[in-house]
Amino acid sequence: MFGTLAFVVVSSPGWPRFQASFLNAELFWEALPKVVAKFWVNVQLFLISEVLILVFGLVLAVLRSLPGPVFFPLRLLATVYVDVFRALPGLLVIFMLGFGVPALRIEGVPKDPFVWAVVALTLLYSAYVSEVYRAGIESVHPSQEAAARSLGLSRWQGLRYVVLPQAVRRVIPPLLNDFIGLQKDTVLVSTIGLVEVFRQTQVLQAANFNFTPYLATALVFLVVTIPLARLTDWLLRREKERRVGGVMRASLPQPGERGVGGAM
Amino acid sequence: MTGTVDGAALRIEGLWKSFGQLEVLRGIDLEVAEHEVIALIGASGSGKSTLLRCINLIEPIDAGRITIEGEEITARGIKVDRIRRRIGIVFQAFNLFPHMNVIDNVTLAPRKVLGQSKAVAERDAEALLERFGLADKARDYPDRLSGGQQQRVAIVRALAMQPDLLLLDEVTSALDPELVAEVLNVIRELAAGGMTMLIATHEMGFARDIASRVCFLDGGRILEQGPPAQIFSAPREARTRQFLNRIIEAGRL
Numbered sequence: 001m002f003g004t005l006a007f008v009v010v011s012s013p014g015w016p017r018f019q020a021s022f023l024n025a026e027l028f029w030e031a032l033p034k035v036v037a038k039f040w041v042n043v044q045l046f047l048i049s050e051v052l053i054l055v056f057g058l059v060l061a062v063l064r065s066l067p068g069p070v071f072f073p074l075r076l077l078a079t080v081y082v083d084v085f086r087a088l089p090g091l092l093v094i095f096m097l098g099f100g101v102p103a104l105r106i107e108g109v110p111k112d113p114f115v116w117a118v119v120a121l122t123l124l125y126s127a128y129v130s131e132v133y134r135a136g137i138e139s140v141h142p143s144q145e146a147a148a149r150s151l152g153l154s155r156w157q158g159l160r161y162v163v164l165p166q167a168v169r170r171v172i173p174p175l176l177n178d179f180i181g182l183q184k185d186t187v188l189v190s191t192i193g194l195v196e197v198f199r200q201t202q203v204l205q206a207a208n209f210n211f212t213p214y215l216a217t218a219l220v221f222l223v224v225t226i227p228l229a230r231l232t233d234w235l236l237r238r239e240k241e242r243r244v245g246g247v248m249r250a251s252l253p254q255p256g257e258r259g260v261g262g263a264m
Numbered sequence: 265m266t267g268t269v270d271g272a273a274l275r276i277e278g279l280w281k282s283f284g285q286l287e288v289l290r291g292i293d294l295e296v297a298e299h300e301v302i303a304l305i306g307a308s309g310s311g312k313s314t315l316l317r318c319i320n321l322i323e324p325i326d327a328g329r330i331t332i333e334g335e336e337i338t339a340r341g342i343k344v345d346r347i348r349r350r351i352g353i354v355f356q357a358f359n360l361f362p363h364m365n366v367i368d369n370v371t372l373a374p375r376k377v378l379g380q381s382k383a384v385a386e387r388d389a390e391a392l393l394e395r396f397g398l399a400d401k402a403r404d405y406p407d408r409l410s411g412g413q414q415q416r417v418a419i420v421r422a423l424a425m426q427p428d429l430l431l432l433d434e435v436t437s438a439l440d441p442e443l444v445a446e447v448l449n450v451i452r453e454l455a456a457g458g459m460t461m462l463i464a465t466h467e468m469g470f471a472r473d474i475a476s477r478v479c480f481l482d483g484g485r486i487l488e489q490g491p492p493a494q495i496f497s498a499p500r501e502a503r504t505r506q507f508l509n510r511i512i513e514a515g516r517l
Contacts, residue, residue: 143355143357143359144359144361146322146355146359147355147359147360147361148361149322149344149345149348150320150322150348150351150352150353151348151349151352151372151373151377151421151422151425152345152346152348152349152373152377152425153345153372153373153376153377154345157376157377161372161376162361162372165363166361166362166363169363242405243362243363243405243407243408244405244407244408
């Protein structure tokens with residue numbers, strides 16, 4: 001399959017030219033360190049944003065799952081927020097914040113595009129992440145909260161110690177999904193004048209009239225993202241093993257179990 | 265033995281509860297003295313579980329009053345968390361916290377609600393686990409335990425709060441038959457130790473042995489109550505006889 005595909009590509013009429021403008025080995029090695037250096041900006045962007053997103057998303061999810069008429073205004077507010085920021089194209093929000101807010105020239109408001117990039121990514125991704133959290137919260141059976149409350153734990157304590165720890169563990173894979181999406185979307189902020197990896201790549205491409213630098217950038221993203229996915233798999237597996245132990249041991253009674261002894 | 269007015273550990277007066285159109289409890293009156301063990305029997309849907317959930321304030325009630333040692337817990341503005349500390353409940357489905365090991369399940373509420381230090385809470389929890397034959401399971405996660413062990417942990421978890429009153433909601437119904445005895449023995453020991461308990465159960469033999477009083481619930485009312493000897497051998501009501509006959513036919517008494 002792959003062999004055939006490779007043959008079709010390599011024997012295509014445009015192949016020599018493609019090879020020259022996309023697969024220039026010399027240029028690749030020249031571009032790589034420059035690309036990696038600017039990728040550091042993206043790393044900072046997504047690490048800072050991710051922390052803020054995880055916190056803000058959780059706050060939104062908790063607000064949306066508050067019961068009763070007392071909390072209706074908060075629920076409504078959180079719902080409207082999520083609806084709006086999931087509906088808006090990311091690029092649009094980045095533009096409006098990155099160009100719009102500094103243009104207001106309000107005293108003390110930062111002009112640094114990095115700040116507005118973080119704000120925009122946080123606002124956008126928190127809406128998605130809050131929905132992931134909310135699905136996790138709702139997947140925890142109500143009997144768990146009932147058990148917590150029946151022991152005298154307050155609603156907040158039940159959420160903090162019983163519901164959320166279970167909810168968050170269950171949504172780690174979809175959270176990682178959004179985290180990878182965020183990493184890739186950091187290149188969107190190149191449009192508001194922040195020199196990060198994509199902007200750097202464009203500069204290199206324009207200077208050399210060659211697309212090979214893009215290949216270097218693609219490689220950098222792969223190198224970061226794929227190990228992260230494997231790490232998550234490993235964490236989940238370890239957690240499960242700790243909880244359940246051997247697969248079959250769970251349901252079988254074990255020796256010495258009838259400690260209380262005697263017949264009924 | 266019908267509890268004096270002043271010494272009542274629990275008094276329920278005119279309790280009504282409905283879910284939408286369905287009236288589940290229709291005027292329950294019940295007085296429980298300290299150290300009494302009340303068995304609630306009756307068909308599925310007769311209101312046993314709902315009654316227990318109302319006493320623990322998990323379900324809001326529609327009408328009536330519930331009083332615990334003279335304090336009305338259904339009064340307006342009462343702090344439900346404070347009341348629930350005094351009332352332990354054990355559920356049919358155990359409801360252990362699967363993300364915590366046994367010792368953390370047991371010590372969570374003493375630490376977070378009563379403000380006990382980790383050392384004190386764990387020492388008390390280990391003593392309780394030891395007493396119920398679970399000492400070697402303290403660091404295991406619930407999924408590693410058998411149903412009987414899980415239910416015993418759930419009982420220990422409720423006891424760790426040192427409740428004045430323990431509610432047991434069909435605690436053996438989800439267990440394999442050979443695991444029922446170990447749980448019933450725990451309850452027997454608690455009864456011997458003077459714990460005031462309300463037990464909703466389908467184990468009639470157990471109810472006969474352990475209860476100081478048996479209440480037969482039918483259609484959301486306590487139709488008949490009395491000492492086990494009377495209820496099981498000479499029930500006054502036709503409905504009670506009918507229910508018990510069906511149990512006997514099923515070979516469960």
